[in-house]
Amino acid sequence: MGAIMAATQFFSVGLPEIDEEHQVLFDCLDAIVFALDTSYATSQGFAALEKLTDYSRTHFRVEECLMRVFDYPSLDEHKQQHAYFIEELEALRTKILTEDVSAAMVTFLTEWLRDHIRDIDLKYVEFFKQKGGPAFSQAA
Template sequence: MINWKDSYDIGVEKIDCQHRQLLVKLNEFFEACTNQQGKEKIEETLKFLKEYTLEHFSDEEHLMQDIDFPELAEHRKTHAEFVKTVLDLEESIKSKGVSVLSTIKLNRTLTDWLLNHINKCDKLIGQCIASKGNQAV
């Protein structure tokens, strides 16, 4: 279980709320896997995680457009890579199920990616907005 830290905040309320929520969804998914809650429950939590991820990335990309964020294309690419990881995961769970070991590994990969992405890439969005005197939001 990974907890949110205030230092992860990028200073944009809507996005910060979504990031918190995303971490909740990730934790729910991994809990379902590690507690071996059954394929149905695991698939259901992964579905929520996927849908929430798509919604969040779309909102974030719209925000970047609105503020003329200079690295939008790069940023979009990293989102697409994460979505692909989640879709591949969905496929693999459908066909092969989940093992505890692969879950632990995956937990690290997805969570590390998310927190890294927030700290390195999403923080730039907050800085960009702050540099424009918060006029864009």
């Protein structure tokens, strides 16, 4: 387990599938950090970023589908947050291609994801619980 995930594993939303997907996102960020610290920054960093971008899109679709099923009132706001993150990943992709990547950029993405889970995702979790939503683990 990487340093980013180790520092953020307590951000469980209580839905095992979503928590596992969040872990994959943080693992991808860890891979980018590792690539930045090695001589393979461009190739490994790009591959890790592609995985993070693709997986983020898939994960966000899953979350948004759950929100539609339960008629979550803040769906549009949540989708905007997801779109913003994807835009930031695309910007990072361009910077990796030009080899202009800093740890600060990855730190920003890591903090955004952590804060999004803690401050935004937990809102839909509470809403789902009130609606009798999917089974939650005891962690949340």
